[in-house]
Amino acid sequence: MSVLDQLTNRDQVFDFLAPEASPVDVRHGPILYMEDVSVSFDGFKAINNLNLTIDDGELRCIIGPNGAGKTTMMDIITGKTRPDTGSVWFGSRHNLLNMNEPDIASLGIGRKFQKPTVFEALTVFENLELAMAADKRILPTLTAIMKPEYRDQIDEVLEMIGLQSLRDRPAGILSHGQKQWLEIGMLLMQKPRLLLVDEPVAGMTEQEMERTAELLTSLAGKQSVVVVEHDMGFVRSIAREVTVLHQGSVLAEGSMDQVSNDPEVIKVYLGEEA
């Protein structure tokens, strides 16, 4: 319940979620800008000159059949995969193509994997601790000590994702849904400018879904959020702008209604079911 309350009057509660002054320059234009991006594995074109722009503070849903290249797209943005051609810009200052994952992450792009990945050997608390925005170089990390204020931050997030009770249990014992939440919690600890959320509600109960939906919408505005999701219901519940990917490039873009009436899209999806 408390979560819900906080969601309603979030302005004073979620102050730590407010983006700190980050080097990202969004004064003119979008926070993420992908142009003519292509990548292929052994001849198979996973991404086929894809163009995509995400505006600052936008909440964007990306849907598309399996193999449409959704995850590969995220790999490219986060620096895991290098595209064969094209350019990817974070704000108007940072060319993501010549940065590696840690740089991109510390620049303020957080990512939640399709299959929830948390550190199963570590406790829930430790998972969040590692995620916490901090000096992440070697020696500072070695000599780091747990300051009270950090503790509070972590506890705050713990509460939000409703895992207080499991605070000191290894994350390995969490249920699928709980792992999803923990991972989202880790995202929050990172204080990112742009969140890439891959299938956040897979394996969640209705109620969990609602909370997720509320959380994500609440983030939008302060952070930019990109959600990849199969669950149309969920998409509908949060979507403002939807992008449909097919065979590695944008098939349609617009409001949920627009795309769902788009004949192309229908064909693709019917094709899927048939």
Add this chain to the structure above:
Amino acid sequence: MTSSNMWLLRPLQERSTQIFLGLLTAAVVVVTILHLATPEGSALHVSAYTVTLLGKYLCYALLAVAVDLVWGYLGILSLGHGAFFALGGYAMGMYLMRQIGDRGVYGDPILPDFMVFLNWQELPWYWHGFDMAWFAFAMVLLVPGALAFVFGFLAFRSRVTGVYLSIITQALTFALMLAFFRNEMGFGGNNGLTDFKDILGFDLRSDGTRLGLFIATGIALAVGYVVCRGIVTSKLGRVSVACRDAEARTRFLGYRVERVQLFVFVVSAMLAGVAGALYVPQVGIINPSEFSPLFSIEIVVWVALGGRATLYGAVIGAVLVNYAKTVFTGVMPDAWLFALGALFVLVTVFLPKGIAGLLQKRRKATDDDGANAQEVAA
């Protein structure tokens, strides 16, 4: 206390570490007393032979701890740690060779015997400085450290992981073995370095020196253990576990995985070097066979037997296996390899958490890293 040394002190407040240190100290003290206080004949007496033997086990234990640090907590299965051990050993060996001075069979004040009879005219440049203890002891740390740094830098930067890494660490130690076998290298080729006389002015043949070395090894093990423990209980330790279990995730959290790996790898290599350096004066010889991949793999098995990602497990494993070796090679030589082989198989198949795992079954899972070991995914 200042935050900078906190990480080293933390382990000392930890129960498991206190127990370990307590037992280790007790063992060393008891052996010392039994060696000095009891008469030669008596049943209680611990002979110099046994002392040296135990000293050797402790060296192996330190080596195993070093391997456990990278394998258990970083998920890097190094099949080349014998190389760092041997390099540390050679650094010490070179110092001991220089200490012989003109007491060699040819009485050459500078050149070691093997150089004289292969009629080398002068000392190779890389042998200079090893007549000074401080220099040699520095090299014990620096040489393995440097190798680990260069190798690790290349490997981790280009994200060589898992099996590939294991295989090339093996290639590394194999290449070094071949290199040190070459007599042109100036390390005594197959015969290696031997016939040492004294260390820091103490006669290596005197029981006193042996006891001293044994105690020194005990201390080294204690320190090494605390250092490793300090690392794994620090936030960095948790990060390395993170790298081990979900490397990509760790990257997306903004950690430079390759640097974490490099740091821990180098520390581990240095510990291995120290182990090697203490090993050489006690067994009295260092030669290229210490580089053999087989030996490196054996080390890993000690750790596996003792229990991964619990440093004390590594110690238990190392001591047990080597004790067994000493016994078996005496009583039933032919069975020895069967036993060792069977051990490898049984441990990996039926005892994935090693002996430490058994111990932990006893006490209910606590939240120390011991419990983490149970979550280890290869």
Add this chain to the structure above:
Amino acid sequence: MSIYRLLARIVLAACLALGPMLATAQVQDDTARDLLKQLVEANQAEKLGLLKEISETGDERARGWLEAFRGGKLAVVEDTGNVVIVLNNRGRDWEIADALSGDNLGEMSRRDLETVRVNNAMRAQVDGILSVIDLTVTDPQGRLDAARNLLGDVDATLAEQLEARLAEEENADVRAMLANAIAIHRLEQGDAEAIDVLSGSLNPTARAALNTAANGDDPALAAAASKALASIEQKLKINHAAETLYFGLSLGSVLVLAAIGLAITFGVMGVINMAHGELIMLGAYTTWGMQQMLPGQPGLALVLSIPAGFLVAALAGIAIERSVIQFLKGRPLETLLATFGISLILQQLVRTVISPLNRTVVTPEWMSGSIMINEALSLTLNRLYVIGFALVVFAGLMLIMRRTRLGLEVRAVTQNRAMARSMGIKATRVDILTFGLGSGVAGLAGVALSQITNVGPNLGQNYIIDSFMVVVFGGVGNLWGTLVAGLSLGTINQILEPWAGAVLAKIMVLVLIILFIQKRPKGLFPQKGRAAEN
């Protein structure tokens, strides 16, 4: 060597004159007997004389006696003084036959036998005599070899005979060889024209003759000789390059054979099978076992051990898979440790059950020696076969992987285990078959290696690391990668070896691999895409 020349001339004369009649000639047994008896006590010089007499008898058994003598099989029974030929000289008691009648006299303790001492010098003499005789045999190859044996051992009189022989000889190669033989003799006499004959020849003996001439004191001759040598050196360079390439390929093919099985188990199943080397060893021991079972027919045994070796190793492999590896799914590094244990056990098993000593594996006739491309370049047969064998095995595997149901399933499982399962592929069955296949191929490698190196308990140890290097270098899960990697590593090694020396060459190759892995962490032919992400 005048004695030898003398008798060579006489014998040759005899052969050329009354060749056919020879075969039927017989001498009185007692004359023969005491000739042979004298051999026993005679010193080296006397022996030569006696050999001459023996061959002069023209007795049809003479050749047998000479060969027995050559092989150190001619012996005298100490108490009776009978001359016998030793049929089997192994063990405490030797099987003997009467030298004259040829009747088998059964076994006799070696204490009571005194064998006729022979050494390399005398062997050379006998070879000479025999090859002079062989100049008249019908098989041209035989005549060619005989002529080649005479190179450098010709004197004035023999030269004349050879001239005569040359006139009758119609086979071109033999003619050329005879011409060379004569020319070399001429050159020794300081005849400059001889150089023209030899200038093209790559034959080592001819070259030796030219070298001596070039260093001789006759300036004109020396100049001409060194000119001829220079031209030969040119040809030699080319041949040498070709040779190095061949060496590289043959070493490479050995590496490929050793590694290809690993490429399957490692690449497809992600199992790091440290016992791979011992599976190779099993293959080699199978070959040995076969030869024990079929004494006297090493060739047949070898052929049979190809399927046998495959089976033995494959079964062993499957046993390993079922007993250990199946419990270590998805824990590749653990499989490394477990299989390493198995390798130790297998080694010690061989040591205790069979022997710690190396076993003798005989190379069949058709696999020993070499085929001569030209006088300077000849390809060793056993390695030629190995290269061929490696390629055949590789092609076979490719077929299995690309064309058969198993191959399809295997590839499916490699790509995505879960998916393959859901499509009704029995992953377990595939695992068993794959591992069996990989191990079987290791067995085949063993059969091949038994023809090249030791068959002993350490056989596997010597190849396991190299095999891993090849697989990793080539890119896991890619057979082509293994082939290319193996051949290129072999060739690189052989190119480096001459100037770096064997040890350094090996080290360089290892370092090269380490550095290469830095550049391409997934080998020459990496698997791309999400399937490869671990």
Add this chain to the structure above:
Amino acid sequence: MSIKKHVKVGLSALALSVSLSSVAAEDPIKVGILHSLSGTMAISETALKDTMLMLIEKQNEEGGVLGRQLEPVVVDPASNWPLFAEKARELLEKEEVDVIFGNWTSVSRKSVLPVVEELNGLLFYPVQYEGEESSENVFYTGAAPNQQAIPAVDYLMNNIGVERWVLAGTDYVYPRTTNKILETYLKDKGVAASDIMINYTPFGHSDWQSIVSDIKAFGSAGKKTAVVSTINGDANVPFYRELGNQGISATDIPVVAFSVGEQELSGIDTGPLVGHLAAWNYFMSVDNDANYDFIDAWIDYKGDDTVVTNDPMEAHYIGFNMYIEAVKKAGTTDVDEVKDAIIGVSVPNLTGGYATMMPNHHITKPVLIGEIQDNGQFSVVWETPSTVAGDAWSDFLPGSRDMISDWRAPLRCGNFNVATGECGGASE
């Protein structure tokens, strides 16, 4: 009962004859056997362990020595050099053995040496080695370079007329030193540097293609060429195979090997090798009754009539008998007394002569050159007219030229320098 009497008698001059009939009255003489029974060296060393057990058994049947039985103590250093030192210490400190017979490789000896000297033990070392060593506590019953390499080279030079030399060896100390010695020796004999080719390969080297073809090329320079091989154990099979296949027969380029004996040959198809040479101080084929008896005893002991004997086994045979004689002579097993007593002791060897322990702890040996036969045996083609005394310090190495070893009083020095007149090293 009257143990004392037995002891007295046992100590009396009549010791042997009486003790033959008497039960051993004192605790046995402990004989340590330090040979690898597992690992890479097991191939060679296991046979030596069995040889010792056989000799001890035989001696005990004859009533032991000084009325005491001999008791073997076998340990396995597992081809692991540091373990050799550890096991030696175990033998001397824990088991308190009176004498150790053991070691094969130089490195294992070097590893054991400090221990034996520290604990004042006795070690009999049965394998041909590089020399350049003389320890008060070690007796070298194997050949020193001057008892194997040099005579072999002389034979090739004088009897075969070899002018061009390939010195091929495995890269470790024995081949290195031997080749250094030979190189100097050959140059002293006026061989040009260009006529000497030296090549080293790693242990267990298996790909000999290019090396053999180099040898072939080297041999086609118009001068008689020979290969002096110090190639070690396993590497030999592929080496000889390659020789055969590249058509190099013993009549073209003979190979004389110092590390290939009957046991190594037992793992090789010797057909293609016939005529290649080896230099040893003993061959199984030596036609001599003592030898035949030894072989028969060995075959019976192993219960397998295909087993072979070899040079190091003979060395143990000699060493063991020398020890027994020395103990009888000294009337005790006290190490220091035995050390003094054994010098000058001579016992029959298996080649029909006698071996004597020299003051430098090396023994006299005949040098035999044998040619490989197709039955895996050697036939002797040449031997030194008389036995040769082992040289601890080679005259052909600058470092050791003026060093000698003499463990008799008053000198008692293993590395006496005749130039400086001091005990302790070379003058350079």
